[in-house]
Amino acid sequence: MADTVNGTAPEAQDAVPEFPMPRQSRCPFDPPSALKDLQEQGPLTKVRLWDGSEPWLVTRYAEQRAILGDPRVSADTDRPGYPTKASPEAGEGKLSFIMMDDPEHARLRRMVTAPFAVKKVEALRPAVQRIVDGLIDDILAAPGPVDLVDVFALPIPSLVICELLGVPYEEHDFFQEHTKTMVRTTATPEERGAASREVAGYLAGLLGRRIAEPKDDLLSSIAGRIAAGELTHQQATEMALLLLIAGHETTANMIALGTLALLEHPDQLALLRESDDPKLVASAVEELLRYLHITHLGRRRAVTEDIEIGDQVIKAGEGVIMVNEIGNRDPEVFPDPDRLDITRDARRHVAFGFGVHQCLGQPLARMELQVVYGTLYKRIPTLKLACALEDVRFKTDAFIYGVHELPVTW
């Protein structure tokens, strides 16, 4: 860095920090310590991104929620000032309504909210329990060690979303491989674009078949909107792509990274394993969502009208990044925030974001995680890591944080 050259370079003090910041290798569950320092200094700070742009980083919980709930910010990645995560490929399709603003965002989102309603999701719980039990039977039938990501964490959300959408699960190798590429920051824009087009082309074909022969699944419901003239085939495909990929990496990473976090906090794991209280399981899910916060690159928006935050004005045309992983560690809201405590009330976390774009699939994610956390450690009470923690490869290079593999034995 600059200050190593002459020792006291004053500009080093004022230098705009780069974002994202590296994590400390010894604390794989904690946000980068630089984020904590910035949060202590104030709610807002300028950072520099990969493309040299300098958006605002919002580090405190209250300000993050205020901005995410403010209609003067836009999720449209084409807006001036929008802080992009990586170089977009020209002509790359947008990921449906998560990159739109109201009223079009609301119109599209409401087309697919029905199956994610709390009671509809609850009705799926027995089926998810059967999936989880079946996968654990398979794990126990084989000699260890196994990669928990491969045999458990990824198949669960994949089976569930395939069932809900009506995508044949037999194709999972195909779309999981491409999804991995789409969320890898080190993939080139061309690679990400190609992966996205492959899966989109596949889904467009399935949608076409559902227009001709509707079934009782979400793809058929989306296909019906094409037939009714409410969606173009392109819009419907983007929507299906969003639903297919959004539930994959996220839930899978919460299962694998959540398990690792519990293995590294044996007192918390014991509490969970020895309890039959569904409320404690639900509470553990919220706490792990808060503590791990796997969407570690922040929620991003372009500002469309000046917004005053304290004595600072964020101007129209500037970008803002709500780095919720540090918002979830805000001591004003979560006392002793760096402690994993599954008995705390963590429901106010912002792991699913906030505002009109808050995660649509959250009731489904919660239910899947409740079934997993409430079952796996009881059925395999001797579950343990089959390698040293230092040898676990963390997904520091992905849009969604987690572990690449989790070798476990029992």
Add this chain to the structure above:
Amino acid sequence: MKVELEAEKCVASGQCVLAAMDVFDQDDDGIAILLDEQPAAEHLDGVREAVAICPAAAIRLVDQ
């Protein structure tokens, strides 16, 4: 205390139902429905939580 819900703001996150199932439900599209405008005292903590976590700020608890 009276609960007010602006359903047109609702983004169907389902958070209110999880926080206070006796007071809120969802329609066929996942949009929040108010079951009880004047819930009993025992449900008020759940309603306050729903007010705090609703991502669309669509719920209010007002003094009458």
